[in-house]
């Protein structure tokens with residue numbers, strides 16, 4: 001065989017191997033796991049869990065089954081302790097996740113940005129942060145913290161609910177025992193409002209509503225409806241839109257590095273597409289004029305309080321000291337950048 005022919009044959013073999021490579025099943029990629037574990041706080045009945053399912057399906061499709069993902073809702077890989085999710089992700093107990101900024105904020109303090117009371121007045125404000133420079137900065141922070149962030153999703157605006165009475169003023173909150181998530185910022189906010197906040201995982205919260213051990217909570221209305229919180233006494237809702245938690249689609253760094261560049265790109269594209277779809281599902285019935293979802297919720301016998309601008313302002317004023325304290329803790333530069341991006345947002 002001439003040298004020229006050998007080179008040609010080798011080239012043909014390489015091309016064939018490459019073509020074959022894209023069609024290889026998972027088992028043939030020796031460094032690939034037969035199954036990857038995706039952590040989620042809630043299941044596919046919720047927009048959040050649905051987003052995870054959409055991501056997993058798109059990944060399977062785009063990688064011809066080389067990357068096969070199993071969902072673990074209820075943060076079951078870490079026994080329901082959602083505030084440990086980020087550490088577990090970094091350590092490789094979890095391969096990938098769609099996680100709330102709130103649950104990771106104990107480890108990544110910058111993520112508390114979204115929990116600053118009354119920072120984001122509307123959906124355009126959330127988008128101005130996640131889709132702009134602030135979102136890029138936060139992804140760099142997450143990378144430096146040891147994970148690979150790929151796309152944003154959304155849990156939603158967290159509205160106030162309770163079993164005792166309609167809440168229209170900070171005074172109405174006095175003494176109510178309110179379940180909050182695992183960041184100290186939430187304890188500060190509810191303490192400033194005169195309530196009695198108690199930190200609890202989502203898994204522990206639901207029985208606590210049912211038994212009356214706690215009076216109220218704050219969560220997006222999509223969580224309220226899917227978890228049927230009206231059936232555990234949560235008959236009063238106050239639409240105050242004080243914070244919203246975005247979701248982040250991430251992969252553990254070692255897992256990411258074990259994949260071929262083409263598969264990494266497929267996983268990234270799948271996350272971006274799934275993120276967009278998930279945000280649309282999360283906003284359904286809430287972003288449209290008149291918020292049709294709230295009519296459905298009222299029809300369940302729930303009392304929905306809509307605040308006037310002046311009534312809302314009373315809550316803003318009552319939590320201003322918390323905002324100022326946490327601006328320093330999160331980082332003045334980042335928060336100022338966020339404030340400017342929101343002020344410059346397009347409707």
Ligand code: X2X
Pocket residue numbers: 041042082100102103155181201202218219220223245
């Ligand atoms: O625990 C909550 O409230 C939830 C489900 O919204 C989060 O995981 C942040």
